[in-house]
Amino acid sequence: MTRILDGAAVARAIRLEVAEEVGRLVARGARPPGLAAVLVGSDPASQIYVGSKARAAETAGFVHRTVELPADASQARLDSTIDELNQDDSIDGVLVQLPLPARLAPRAVLDRLDPTKDVDGLHAVNVGRLWLAEPGLFPATPMGIIELLARSEIDVEGMRAVIVGRSHLVGKPLAGLLLQQHATVTICHSRSGDLAAITREADLLVAAVGRLALIGPEHVRPGAVVVDVGIHRIEDAATVERLFPGDSRRRADFERKGRIVTGDVDFHRVAPLAGAITPVPGGVGPLTVAMLLSNTLLASKRRQGLE
Numbered sequence: 001m002t003r004i005l006d007g008a009a010v011a012r013a014i015r016l017e018v019a020e021e022v023g024r025l026v027a028r029g030a031r032p033p034g035l036a037a038v039l040v041g042s043d044p045a046s047q048i049y050v051g052s053k054a055r056a057a058e059t060a061g062f063v064h065r066t067v068e069l070p071a072d073a074s075q076a077r078l079d080s081t082i083d084e085l086n087q088d089d090s091i092d093g094v095l096v097q098l099p100l101p102a103r104l105a106p107r108a109v110l111d112r113l114d115p116t117k118d119v120d121g122l123h124a125v126n127v128g129r130l131w132l133a134e135p136g137l138f139p140a141t142p143m144g145i146i147e148l149l150a151r152s153e154i155d156v157e158g159m160r161a162v163i164v165g166r167s168h169l170v171g172k173p174l175a176g177l178l179l180q181q182h183a184t185v186t187i188c189h190s191r192s193g194d195l196a197a198i199t200r201e202a203d204l205l206v207a208a209v210g211r212l213a214l215i216g217p218e219h220v221r222p223g224a225v226v227v228d229v230g231i232h233r234i235e236d237a238a239t240v241e242r243l244f245p246g247d248s249r250r251r252a253d254f255e256r257k258g259r260i261v262t263g264d265v266d267f268h269r270v271a272p273l274a275g276a277i278t279p280v281p282g283g284v285g286p287l288t289v290a291m292l293l294s295n296t297l298l299a300s301k302r303r304q305g306l307e
């Protein structure tokens with residue numbers, strides 16, 4: 001029987017723990033964690049992401065601030081916004097919503113952040129700390145995967161882990177975190193030859209690719225743990241029926257909302273083979289916001305000398 005790894009439940013537990021700890025710290029006279037998001041332009045998807053992070057932060061008892069800059073804001077204006085947030089003692093975490101408009105250099109912006117406030121874990125100093133196995137701030141999505149595995153009592157030590165995808169946000173930092181936990185790690189990417197031959201070796205297979213249903217049964221060793229990071233919106237009935245034949249629950253969902261969300265793994269065909277698998281939605285996605293809150297609380301405690 002395949003175990004479904006319930007990321008949504010783990011995320012709820014983490015968010016509750018964060019909120020309770022904030023309550024305890026504030027009752028002892030500490031300052032609530034402060035999170036700021038910088039949003040350049042008015043991309044609707046970015047506005048939704050920033051809005052949902054803001055609501056989650058406020059629910060956890062954080063102070064939240066969104067700094068909105070116009071789409072034509074200059075690099076100098078963005079730099080001075082970052083400098084101001086770096087100096088603001090009430091702010092412990094700063095998120096720069098990506099992607100930025102093409103003329104702005106994301107690396108220069110991320111590296112301008114105070115690394116102790118870099119709750120997305122993308123500053124070069126934090127990337128280095130991860131690979132040195134030193135305390136720092138690390139990206140929320142891979143941290144969420146590590147937390148989900150740990151809370152599901154899946155011990156990765158000695159496991160053969162294969163990650164498909166080498167992004168700075170997911171694949172690479174996850175490789176570093178799994179190595180710290182003594183997994184044997186392989187990273188695949190778009191130029192890896194014979195992907196299925198590599199992924200079939202995996203005890204733990206993580207798909208962080210951005211390709212709808214790329215991972216099929218031919219990629220999976222029976223009994224493997226499969227983690228699906230991908231997020232895809234499907235807006236046509238034929239694709240829903242092709243990916244989830246006879247799945248009346250998903251079809252009803254599609255008819256109600258006009259779309260469903262699924263991942264990089266062909267869930268319908270892979271789930272029966274896997275030992276454990278994360279669903280989409282309700283798997284890795286909710287953990288990202290939860291770990292962002294957890295990172296901000298950690299940054300706040302460090303900055304207030306409370307760790």
Ligand code: NAP
Nearest residue numbers: 141165166167170189190208209210229230231284285288
């Ligand atoms: P990304 O930056 O686009 O990276 C995708 C990676 O997949 C690249 O390394 C790419 O290889 C590799 N790739 C592409 N096609 C491939 C193929 N056919 N075979 C093997 N590897 C292939 O994406 P990302 O930011 O890591 O995101 C990946 C997915 O996760 C997206 O669907 C995204 O929406 C989702 N995501 C979800 C969360 C969450 O909270 N659940 C968070 C972040 C991202 P190259 O390097 O060679 O190009």
